[in-house]
Amino acid sequence: ENQPSVxxxxxxxxxxxxxxxxxxxxxxxxxxxxxxxxxxxxxARRELSNDEFQANxxxxxxxxxxxxxxxxxxxxxxxxxxxxxxxxxxYIQLKDIADRLDSHYQLEGNRVFYLAMAPEFFGxxxxxxxxxxxxDTNGYKRxxxxxxxxxxxxxxxELNKRIRTAxxxxxxxxxxxxxxxxxxxxxxxxRFANALFEPLWNSRYIxxxxxxxxxxxxxEERGRYxxxxxxxxxxxxxHMLQMVALLAMEPPIRxxxxxxxxxxxxxxxxxxxxTKEEVxxxxxxxxxxxxxxxxxxxxxxxxxxxxxxxxxxETFVAGKLMIDNFRWAGVPFYIRTxxxxxxxxxxxxxxxxxxxxxxxxxxxxxxxPNLLVIHIQPEEGITLLLNAKKTGGxxxxxxxQLSYSNKSTDQLNTPEAYEKLLFASMRGDATNFxxxxxxxxxxxxxDSISEVWENTKESxxxxxxxxxxxxxxxxxxxxxxxxxxxxxx
Ligand code: BG6
Numbered sequence: 001e002n003q004p005s006v007x008x009x010x011x012x013x014x015x016x017x018x019x020x021x022x023x024x025x026x027x028x029x030x031x032x033x034x035x036x037x038x039x040x041x042x043x044a045r046r047e048l049s050n051d052e053f054q055a056n057x058x059x060x061x062x063x064x065x066x067x068x069x070x071x072x073x074x075x076x077x078x079x080x081x082x083x084x085x086x087x088x089x090x091y092i093q094l095k096d097i098a099d100r101l102d103s104h105y106q107l108e109g110n111r112v113f114y115l116a117m118a119p120e121f122f123g124x125x126x127x128x129x130x131x132x133x134x135x136d137t138n139g140y141k142r143x144x145x146x147x148x149x150x151x152x153x154x155x156x157x158e159l160n161k162r163i164r165t166a167x168x169x170x171x172x173x174x175x176x177x178x179x180x181x182x183x184x185x186x187x188x189x190x191r192f193a194n195a196l197f198e199p200l201w202n203s204r205y206i207x208x209x210x211x212x213x214x215x216x217x218x219x220e221e222r223g224r225y226x227x228x229x230x231x232x233x234x235x236x237x238x239h240m241l242q243m244v245a246l247l248a249m250e251p252p253i254r255x256x257x258x259x260x261x262x263x264x265x266x267x268x269x270x271x272x273x274x275t276k277e278e279v280x281x282x283x284x285x286x287x288x289x290x291x292x293x294x295x296x297x298x299x300x301x302x303x304x305x306x307x308x309x310x311x312x313x314e315t316f317v318a319g320k321l322m323i324d325n326f327r328w329a330g331v332p333f334y335i336r337t338x339x340x341x342x343x344x345x346x347x348x349x350x351x352x353x354x355x356x357x358x359x360x361x362x363x364x365x366x367x368x369p370n371l372l373v374i375h376i377q378p379e380e381g382i383t384l385l386l387n388a389k390k391t392g393g394x395x396x397x398x399x400x401q402l403s404y405s406n407k408s409t410d411q412l413n414t415p416e417a418y419e420k421l422l423f424a425s426m427r428g429d430a431t432n433f434x435x436x437x438x439x440x441x442x443x444x445x446x447d448s449i450s451e452v453w454e455n456t457k458e459s460x461x462x463x464x465x466x467x468x469x470x471x472x473x474x475x476x477x478x479x480x481x482x483x484x485x486x487x488x489x
Contacts, residue, residue, distance in 0.1 A: 007039050009113050011114065011116060023060040039107065040077060040078045041094070043080075079097060081093065111142070115145045126166045143173065173421075173425045174436075177239075184246065187246045207331070207483070210334045215339050217340070231337055236335065236446060241268065268438060282319055282321075284477055285458060286338060292466065314453065319449075334477070336470065345378065367397060379407070388400045420432070
């Protein structure tokens with residue numbers, strides 16, 4: 001098998017993401033022999049020796065993978081550069097390290113610049129790596145960039161311009177880690193590989209689609225960031241809209257990066273825009289009050305660390321998206337996401353329309369609609385809800401479930417999102433990364449909501465108790481259409 005050779009420079013190598021996700025992911029790729037010609041330079045402000053950095057890497061592996069096989073050999077590929085983001089001299093030193101590692105490990109000049117640090121430095125780093133010649137290489141050069149990609153359309157555009165002075169669009173890998181999740185990647189396969197679904201995947205047969213991503217965690221130590229973001233920018237602009245795009249897009253003519261991403265762009269372009277007056281008819285915001293989550297008493301959002309005691313920031317969003325194209329006219333896509341809810345779960349429910357006539361109606365039971373449930377996490381699988389005959393004398397119907405669980409069939413843990421995305425970036429497959437056009441459209445849509453919300457204080461905040469399924473208006477949003485949220489358990 002063709003193993004990619006690569007030098008990865010991780011900016012923000014002493015941070016949480018590197019420790020929790022990136023080192024363990026690279027380790028798994030190494031253990032599976034998907035990579036062996038590689039070196040990693042950890043780049044961060046702190047002073048560390050290579051030895052100290054390697055010790056950190058080993059500790060991260062032991063803590064987060066619970067494995068230690070070959071860990072010394074693995075860690076020997078890691079080097080450290082103590083960096084000053086705004087000093088040209090520091091980039092020149094980094095280039096020197098990169099060139100040496102490149103020849104030592106025979107990496108063919110292939111370079112991945114992974115930005116896993118405060119976003120205010122993204123632009124500077126991209127410009128500097130070009131100016132100081134780090135991108136001047138015989139192999140490929142790719143920029144992998146974490147969220148947030150801007151704070152609004154304007155700031156994202158500004159950031160994109162700066163990045164593009166050093167990297168072409170097809171060299172930029174914008175991470176949305178939901179696109180690395182096994183079951184998010186499965187949406188397309190379920191849709192486009194089954195005769196059963198695609199013919200029904202439209203407004204004639206689908207009543208509505210519900211996408212819920214609920215979390216039990218609060219804002220933890222991220223109050224400062226979250227106050228400027230809220231659930232809208234943190235979850236809706238990226239993860240939620242990406243799932244909607246995958247559910248709504250037309251079949252691509254081929255499974256290439258360009259074809260898939262351009263269909264997603266078209267789906268996002270079809271999102272119905274809202275006037276200022278309409279925003280609060282289509283979208284609901286919430287903020288958690290004190291409550292009980294997993295049997296533990298937790299405080300209200302407004303008393304969390306680094307949070308304004310009168311904060312107007314939303315920790316919950318529910319919304320109704322209309323996709324104004326031929327396929328979806330009239331079918332609501334409901335989305336819902338929040339912190340400090342009752343359970344940690346991401347799930348998609350596709351509700352099919354009722355059949356024209358119910359022969360099995362009786363006074364106790366009404367026929368329940370067919371549902372296709374895609375379980376993204378923590379369980380991974382699919383459930384199909386059908387009606388079948390109730391066992392016994394009378395001809396009555398009863399709901400039955402056909403369930404497929406990803407884990408139990410394959411008998412192995414599905415690889416983590418980051419493992420897949422990192423490997424894809426080394427192989428040059430940008431399919432599961434967001435194209436600039438997707439980012440731009442998502443921001444424009446989200447901006448139209450935040451413009452209204454930021455200029456009107458929500459007097460009902462806090463409006464949901466921690467440990468619940470969100471504020472009452474989120475239910476009313478569906479009730480007014482004659483629908484309800486299917487329970488997520
Ligand atoms: C991140 C958000 O993008 O996604 C976090 O910044 C959120 O606030 C996280 O907790 C959720 O990801 P997952 O994979 O746990 O659903």
